Amino acid sequence: MKSANFPAAQQREPRRAGSALRELLSSLAETLTFPSPFDDADLEREFLEDHGRRFARFRRASGVLGLFVWGCYLWVDFYVAGQAPAFQNILPALLLFRGIGVAAIACAVALSFHRSFAREFTAHVVLMFPIATVAMSLLGAELVAPTPFKVVPYLFSLDLVLFFQFGFFQFRPKAACWFAVSVVLAVIVLQIIFRFLSTWDLFIAVMWLSNVIVIGLGVNVHAERHSRERFFAEKALAVSNRHLEILNETMMDKNKALEISRDEQMAKTKALITLKEQQKRAAEDANFEKSSFLAAATHDLRQPMHALNLFLAAAEEAAGRDDSEESRKLITQARKSSVVMARLFDAVLDLSRLESGKVRPDYRVIDLSPLVHELVEQSTPLSANAGVSLRLRCPVNARIWVRSDPYWIRRILANLISNAVKYADLQKGGQCGVLVGVVRGANRVRIDVVDNGIGIAQRYWDAIFRPFFQIGNTERDRERGLGLGLSTVNAMISMLDEHRIELKSIEGRGSRFSIELPVCHSPMLTSVYEPPAEPASTARAISGLYVLLIEDDRLVRAATEALFHQWGVLFDSANSVAQLNEILDSIERYPDLIITDYTLADSTTAYDVSASAHAKLGRSIPCLIITGEVGAINLEIDSDKNIITKPVTAEILKTSILKMIAIEPSQSSASEHVR
Structure with missing residues (x-):
């Protein structure tokens, strides 16, 4: 079993080694590869502006530190000149190179306090100038320095310059790398021209410079990537914060709108409650006024009715004693009471119609x-x-x-x-x-x-x-x-x-x-005012007129019949449309007028009465409608109809009859009979 599994383990091991090697090379390539700019040009420009502002103070402090370090090397020059007599001859040239470097660094430090130093491009230009000047000064010092001192301290000082460039000034990797490579190439070119170093010293110098370049490049790449990631995260955070602010503002607006809506709703509710209370009070006041009106109307109607009953009772007593004179006086008083009661009925009815809105003005x-x-x-x-x-x-x-x-x-x-x-x-x-x-x-x-x-x-x-x-x-x-x-x-x-x-x-x-x-x-x-037509003279005799009376109230019908008897009016009376049809089948004379109540007991109306008369007689008969219904007075009626409201006095009834028969004089002839 073990010998069978051993070849498989050997196969897995190379795979793991190859995978680790590829991962190592990939990591190394990623570490030394220049960071890619943002795809969005505006975003890249914002990053560079942010990067310049972020490291402006650190770069300024690094320039001051570089000036201090470069100045300290003056002590090295004096110390070496004191130990080596051969070195004293070139000390003035070395001090000249040191002075050039001091001037360049000091100039850069001074320029770093300007507002434009916060820009990335300006900072690169300002700082690259002293670094290049210092590097050239060191190369010049190497050319004039004696052989034992070419490498130390001057050649190795180039490593310190590159260290400052990569570690303190936070240059972008591409610019720092190309400058460092240019320094190495300058050393090689000077070696080819002047042969101022031995082969071994050149190898050591190039090796040290290459190591500093690789390490510095890795540090710069990592720093820039970190800066880009930080900038992108801050940008995303700012966008998120702005989005949250917008949402917060939206929520606040909605809350304000809800508060306003709530206040409006509360105001509407209060207004509705107030309106309901006002309507309730108005309804109570209207009900009270209506009750007071009815109470007053009832009181005022009872007085003439009471007087009417007493006058009629007294007249009956006088008639029983055969006192015709006293009976006539009492009946006259009774008629006055009935007139007062009719006037009161009419006034109450008119006011009721007006206040109910059932009548409208005719403009x-x-x-x-x-x-x-x-x-x-x-x-x-x-x-x-x-x-x-x-x-x-x-x-x-x-x-x-x-x-x-x-x-x-x-x-x-x-x-x-x-x-x-x-x-x-x-x-x-x-x-x-x-x-x-x-x-x-x-x-x-x-x-x-x-x-x-x-x-x-x-x-x-x-x-x-x-x-x-x-x-x-x-x-x-x-x-x-x-x-x-x-x-x-x-x-x-x-x-x-x-x-x-x-x-x-x-x-x-x-x-x-x-x-x-x-x-x-x-x-x-305009239309000239036409005064109301004068009613037909009450002196005109209505005796001999033939009237059809339709009234379903027995007492009213009997009273009207009694009045017709006294006036000499010929009539036939009915209590319904059905009974009227029976009369129309048997009459021998065209009626001069139809007097009818509006609503009858068999759910018919005055229009049914008029329609039946027209169907039976083949012609229209003037129709006087007497009703106690308030709504009937507002109905549209034909020219051959008229409506008066109960109670009706004998004088009003006589005037209305004369007015109606004057509409169609040809139809009021007593001699015209039904054929």
Whole structure:
């Protein structure tokens, strides 16, 4: 077994020896090979600048040390001259060579303090000059020195020069190596020319110089590689640090952004909480106001309803006693109570529609002057009955074009004039009066309603625009108004674009309500104000009209039928569309008018009533819709339909009927029958 393995061991041994030899040669070649510059020219330039700055002080100190060593050799020259008489003859020449070297080194040391010495190229030039000068001085000393002193100390001093070059000045290997080789070649050339050394001395000198070159080259190569690796590592570290700084700055920016975002989020959260609290308080205030409004409305509605019930009960008692005169008076009072209750219903309904936003103004470009003149003219009898003079200041022939809803403006001014007349101070006698003035500006028109009445204390200026608030009417006398006029005015003004209301009042002297409207500067777009059409005269007889009444509420239907009996109106009544169809199949005369509720019990509407009548009769019949629904008033209707809201007085119903039958006079003929 052992003899079988021995040849294999012998084969492995040469392999190991060859591998070690190749590794040794590779290491030696790597040690003596000049370091390669960086591939990047900019990086190589930065390295040279860094290398020059890094070793500038060390090179300067090495130059000072070289000057000291070179100066010490002056003592050697004097000492040798004292021991050897033959040496004394050449001492002046040797001192000359020493002086040249001292001057060269001193000059280099002086130049090393300049700023440019920190550059690698400048440092090489400055230091190579004294080294070359010293080497030439030593070679000159060898030529003139006697034979025993050629090698020691002068020839061996070249080794010291190369030692300084390789070990202290941190030259790059290539430059130091070529200079050292040049020194060896100079020695060989001088030997060939002057034969100043023996063969053995030349061999020893070249051997020592070669050893110094090899060792110095290895040291320089290692030093430069170490410098390059250190520079590259520092460069990479600087890049890494810069990258970390950038990342740190980015993180700080992100942190700041997060802090800002957090602060913004907190601000938004606080704002949202505040908004929710405000909305909650607003909702609570609105709920409270709504509850107060409903409570006040309920209270005010109960009063005329209570009075109505008592008047009707008293009238029934009087009728039972056959006291027709007293019964008629009580029924008249009952009708007054119902009128007050209907007015209150209408006012509450109007204010509710305005505040809910279910009605919108119908803007037109109108001439304000005729509207105001007509309104003052219509209000004059009212003011005269109250003992209040009503005056108007407005240009008669001037056209004042404004953009507004003419019917809303008419109602607003009517309310303000009515209030001014109502609250005038009659105790002022001839001084009591109401003035309506129109003042035109460049872009605005102001309508003033001024009275010299009792005035309004400043503490009530906001309160008077709230529903059911009346100054000096704590007993809630309905004869003195409902307390909803200014609330309705304020609601209308708030819905009209660029409209504004202003109050100025002095208690005891009077008040001024001002309405501002925007002026329209485009006459081509104007449409002259058309006052509301006068209702058909109530004196016109409606006796003999034929009406179809559709109402699903039994009590309302019976009351309407009773009123038709008193007016002499012929009618057929139904409680649904199905019952109406049965009547339409059997009638012999075209109806003059259809009066219907909007929503009926069988989920049908007034439009179904009109459609059925048109299908059965083959023609359109004027249709008066009476409804208690708030939303129905905003529906788009055809020209042959009209909507009025409950409660409806007998006078309003009669006026509406006459207005509707006047639309199609050919259809209201009582003599036309269904064929």
